[in-house]
Amino acid sequence: MALSHVNDPDLGRSLIELGMIENIKIDGKKVSFDLVLTTPACPMKKKMSDDCIDAIHDLVDHDAVVEINLTSKPQPDPKEEFKEVFAHIGNTIVVASGKGGVGKSTVAVNLAISLAKTGARVGLVDADIYGPSIPIMLGVEGEEIYGHRVGDKTYMLPIEKYGIKLMSVGFFVDPNKALAWRGPMASGALKQLLGETWWDEIDYLVVDMPPGTGDIQLTLSQSIPVSGAIIVSTPQQVALADVVRGVELFRNEAVNIPVLGFVENMAYFTPAELPAMKYYIFGKGGCRKLAEEMNIPLLGEIPLVQSIAESGDNGKPAALFDPADLHDPVRAAFDELAKNTITELCKLRAASC
Numbered sequence: 081m082a083l084s085h086v087n088d089p090d091l092g093r094s095l096i097e098l099g100m101i102e103n104i105k106i107d108g109k110k111v112s113f114d115l116v117l118t119t120p121a122c123p124m125k126k127k128m129s130d131d132c133i134d135a136i137h138d139l140v141d142h143d144a145v146v147e148i149n150l151t152s153k154p155q156p157d158p159k160e161e162f163k164e165v166f167a168h169i170g171n172t173i174v175v176a177s178g179k180g181g182v183g184k185s186t187v188a189v190n191l192a193i194s195l196a197k198t199g200a201r202v203g204l205v206d207a208d209i210y211g212p213s214i215p216i217m218l219g220v221e222g223e224e225i226y227g228h229r230v231g232d233k234t235y236m237l238p239i240e241k242y243g244i245k246l247m248s249v250g251f252f253v254d255p256n257k258a259l260a261w262r263g264p265m266a267s268g269a270l271k272q273l274l275g276e277t278w279w280d281e282i283d284y285l286v287v288d289m290p291p292g293t294g295d296i297q298l299t300l301s302q303s304i305p306v307s308g309a310i311i312v313s314t315p316q317q318v319a320l321a322d323v324v325r326g327v328e329l330f331r332n333e334a335v336n337i338p339v340l341g342f343v344e345n346m347a348y349f350t351p352a353e354l355p356a357m358k359y360y361i362f363g364k365g366g367c368r369k370l371a372e373e374m375n376i377p378l379l380g381e382i383p384l385v386q387s388i389a390e391s392g393d394n395g396k397p398a399a400l401f402d403p404a405d406l407h408d409p410v411r412a413a414f415d416e417l418a419k420n421t422i423t424e425l426c427k428l429r430a431a432s433c
Contacts, residue, residue, distance in 0.1 A: 203282045
């Protein structure tokens, strides 16, 4: 079969072998089939589609008329209370950290924006119940949340900014008061954010988790289908020790969430006036070495630059920066992170075939 010669560019395996070709129909010179993508926003879908057409023309009939229906497989079923919402969500990615202060929310926000720049439909949940900061980072603090009727139920509509949809507990609490919530209260708030927000059609739902390992992580894993987790760290050894605990949590039998990879934030310092220079002020290669030891991908290394902190304060995330600005490498780093995340999701889906 001609299509057995077409490989997934990321995995290097035949589309037939991966089970990505279904419902082949031949009617004279007309050939039609389904190309089942691992994610609707797969960045390689055009190449795979073009390769399929070329293979049929080269190996079967140059005059064949080829029709390809691009489709994707849904996630596993969530709990009943989340089914209606998550029936429209392609992939759920949690962004976690073993400790606070490593820039987890910054990574989550900029990952969401970089995913949206690929043409994907992206949602972002600020599930950092005790310290919701994403409304500030996106410049939407104080926004009013409206209801949306679906059937006999009213859902909350997320705020839209920079091409992504956002829901945060920060829209419902006084930003000047600490949240003294016990575990069950925090878990209940997370369930409301996830189950009572109407995202409509979403390719990627990025969930910014609170730091550490506890009730929130367990609630999430036991309530909804999570495609994979990204763990954020800084290069210091004390931070990397917490990364190991984070991996153990997600690999625990009660949680069982695949770890897509690590992100090393503040990996090196680059002065604005010397963009080619890298100063490893917190140590070099610690996260990369740990990734190799644990056989987990290193998805990205984010530099420590003043513009990232400023962008979080002024509501204009770093991933929005102009790629033509050679004095700021940050956008390229976050775009690389998004690309690698999509690749790892594709590998996970393919491995389950």
